[in-house]
Amino acid sequence: MHFSKVYAQLLQDLPPELAENSFQYRELKKLINQIATELLALGLEPTVLHNLLQSEGKGKGKEKETAPTVFYELDTTSGKIEPRLRLWVEPPTSRVEEVGEFEIEGSSSLSSQVSLSSALQRHPEFLSGLRIGSQVEVVIPLTSDSAFFQLLATSLQTLQAHLVTINAQFVRTLVELTKTVSDSARPASSTSSGFRVLSGLKSDAGGVRVGASSAKSDLNAWREIFALYVETEIFESIHERDRGERSVEEAQNRLRKFADRMTARGLKDGHLMKLKQSQDALDCFLQLNVFILNVKKFELANAEATRKILKKRMKRTALPTTDSNNLNSLSLIPVIDGSLPRILVQELGTTLLPIIPSLEDYQCFICMSLAFKPIRLACGHLFCVRCLVKMQKRGNGDCPMCRSPCVLVANRSNVDWAMLNFMRDWFPEEATVKLKQNEREAAQEQLEELGLPEERCIMM
Amino acid sequence: MSLPKASPPHLRRAFVAVHRLTIVISETERLVADPVPGITAAPHDDNLRYFDVTIQGPDGSPFQQGVFKLELFLPEEYPMAPPKVRFLTKIYHPNIDKLGRICLDILKDKWSPALQIRTVLLSIQALLSAPNPDDPLAPDVAKHYKENEADAHRVSREWTQLYASK
Ligand SMILES: [Zn+2]
Ligand SMILES: [Zn+2]
Numbered sequence: 001m002h003f004s005k006v007y008a009q010l011l012q013d014l015p016p017e018l019a020e021n022s023f024q025y026r027e028l029k030k031l032i033n034q035i036a037t038e039l040l041a042l043g044l045e046p047t048v049l050h051n052l053l054q055s056e057g058k059g060k061g062k063e064k065e066t067a068p069t070v071f072y073e074l075d076t077t078s079g080k081i082e083p084r085l086r087l088w089v090e091p092p093t094s095r096v097e098e099v100g101e102f103e104i105e106g107s108s109s110l111s112s113q114v115s116l117s118s119a120l121q122r123h124p125e126f127l128s129g130l131r132i133g134s135q136v137e138v139v140i141p142l143t144s145d146s147a148f149f150q151l152l153a154t155s156l157q158t159l160q161a162h163l164v165t166i167n168a169q170f171v172r173t174l175v176e177l178t179k180t181v182s183d184s185a186r187p188a189s190s191t192s193s194g195f196r197v198l199s200g201l202k203s204d205a206g207g208v209r210v211g212a213s214s215a216k217s218d219l220n221a222w223r224e225i226f227a228l229y230v231e232t233e234i235f236e237s238i239h240e241r242d243r244g245e246r247s248v249e250e251a252q253n254r255l256r257k258f259a260d261r262m263t264a265r266g267l268k269d270g271h272l273m274k275l276k277q278s279q280d281a282l283d284c285f286l287q288l289n290v291f292i293l294n295v296k297k298f299e300l301a302n303a304e305a306t307r308k309i310l311k312k313r314m315k316r317t318a319l320p321t322t323d324s325n326n327l328n329s330l331s332l333i334p335v336i337d338g339s340l341p342r343i344l345v346q347e348l349g350t351t352l353l354p355i356i357p358s359l360e361d362y363q364c365f366i367c368m369s370l371a372f373k374p375i376r377l378a379c380g381h382l383f384c385v386r387c388l389v390k391m392q393k394r395g396n397g398d399c400p401m402c403r404s405p406c407v408l409v410a411n412r413s414n415v416d417w418a419m420l421n422f423m424r425d426w427f428p429e430e431a432t433v434k435l436k437q438n439e440r441e442a443a444q445e446q447l448e449e450l451g452l453p454e455e456r457c458i459m460m
Numbered sequence: 461m462s463l464p465k466a467s468p469p470h471l472r473r474a475f476v477a478v479h480r481l482t483i484v485i486s487e488t489e490r491l492v493a494d495p496v497p498g499i500t501a502a503p504h505d506d507n508l509r510y511f512d513v514t515i516q517g518p519d520g521s522p523f524q525q526g527v528f529k530l531e532l533f534l535p536e537e538y539p540m541a542p543p544k545v546r547f548l549t550k551i552y553h554p555n556i557d558k559l560g561r562i563c564l565d566i567l568k569d570k571w572s573p574a575l576q577i578r579t580v581l582l583s584i585q586a587l588l589s590a591p592n593p594d595d596p597l598a599p600d601v602a603k604h605y606k607e608n609e610a611d612a613h614r615v616s617r618e619w620t621q622l623y624a625s626k
Contacts, residue, residue, distance in 0.1 A: 240495070240496065240497060241494070241495065241497075365573075365574040366540075366573040366574060367539075368486060368487075387540075387573065390540055391573065394537075394540055394541075396540070396573075398572070400574035400575075401574050403572065
């Protein structure tokens with residue numbers, strides 16, 4: 001299939017606001033044909049031009065004087081890209097025989113040399129007036145090629161401007177979504193009237209009542225969704241094996257997998273999502289991800305289209321894409337580097353995801369579950385009380401993270417009350433589970449210390 | 461995860477055991493999901509605390525191209541106590557003895573409960589790159605390494621080819 005068809009097909013699959021701003025592949029193709037016609041009129045069909053451009057810099061010896069060497073130049077002084085050919089030839093005469101001197105080893109046919117010669121006679125303005133020895137300098141402006149670059153540059157500039165708009169739109173939606181999610185995933189202190197702030201001064205009489213609205217919260221559902229989302233690594237891998245950005249196909253598969261897993265967990269229906277606004281927000285969240293995927297496809301398609309059209313131009317006309325003297329001359333053409341999807345993923349990661357504290361950031365590095373109750377060692381590291389008690393019993397005195405000897409001296413005064421309240425507020429279920437677990441483990445250890453196997457306890 | 465308060469002790473004990481196992485399982489899952497290059501670790505089906513491990517000899521070391529089998533066992537007290545690791549493949553290395561026992565500080569007095577299986581295996585791989593004859597477990601090998609390193613490397617390479625080739 002021709003790329004123009006593939007490209008058109010791809011754009012059809014994209015949302016209209018993306019597809020409308022793609023660049024004019026067909027128009028550019030027409031211009032390539034025009035360039036070819038223009039060059040042909042000069043006798044510069046692709047094989048001829050190719051050899052003329054190739055001979056450049058070569059043949060320092062005897063051929064240098066006779067072989068016309070062609071330079072392709074991109075003049076950008078006017079702010080536009082104005083391509084031209086610069087070459088040195090024997091002055092054009094009406095006599096065909098003399099023109100034979102242009103001929104380059106194994107390349108051109110005589111007829112094309114005639115064309116170049118007669119073209120020069122028809123266009124005396126091509127002669128710059130410079131003359132070295134017997135040769136005159138000829139400068140041929142390439143008008144269709146200029147139009148080609150002009151259109152390409154405008155297309156890409158429009159595209160880039162559009163990508164900026166897309167980014168802004170995305171951020172606006174994301175900010176709205178973030179508000180909705182933080183409103184529906186509220187911590188315990190804002191939903192239950194019984195939440196009391198604990199402090200170390202008095203064991204609980206110092207409790208303070210906070211915000212007594214009894215609204216529902218989808219905190220747990222959202223936490224699970226975000227954890228699942230981060231784990232699925234839809235757009236980027238952080239693994240040793242395949243670190244970096246994922247392909248469109250891979251991202252698409254993973255996004256589908258993510259949606260399937262949420263359905264399987266019952267996160268998309270009223271089961272685990274109590275609030276209507278949560279369900280709407282979840283839809284929006286999924287749509288934003290589909291949007292990122294589409295932007296990824298769009299950028300890829302445009303990068304590919306740019307590459308293809310430049311390749312086609314080269315093939316049909318033998319004109320290079322860089323100035324013979326200045327390799328950076330195409331700076332007027334903006335480069336679509338495909339970085340937008342990455343930026344959008346990052347925005348999502350820094351705006352939306354952090355509004356719900358993740359368990360990973362509050363886990364004890366020994367037992368890998370919520371560090372509850374949290375004990376802050378003198379060195380600053382935080383662990384759950386159970387793990388530290390176990391370490392103390394074994395006589396392990398060094399902090400597991402930094403090895404400073406502060407485990408054995410830790411006591412009640414090391415409870416981090418602010419952290420404890422924060423954990424009860426944001427991880428109410430996990431904190432309760434952990435507390436029960438701790439009690440159970442402590443009870444069992446006491447039995448073991450008494451030397452009573454548990455089976456015998458049942459008999460007693 | 462919760463049990464009724466009046467659950468019988470044997471159930472309670474099972475519950476605690478399960479909780480401890482979840483640490484092991486979550487670590488195992490991570491190892492599978494994000495494997496370390498050149499290292500594999502697979503738990504036994506019938507005993508999730510027992511792992512079959514392979515470590516590839518690091519490039520540039522005399523153990524290059526070798527694949528070494530090890531066994532790793534997580535004791536009941538893990539992560540308070542270090543895992544027990546042993547080479548099953550014979551290896552000519554000053555810090556690994558005939559029985560495959562390894563002299564590595566983090567497996568003994570320098571163990572920290574915050575270390576994980578992953579860290580341990582990486583340290584063992586590093587030990588293959590950088591043998592330490594000053595802290596030997598196999599005195600004869602260490603002596604060889606100190607007195608004629610080139611010749612000791614030759615023997616290490618021979619053993620690698622003999623016992624650890626794929
Ligand atoms: Zn802990
Ligand atoms: Zn510390």
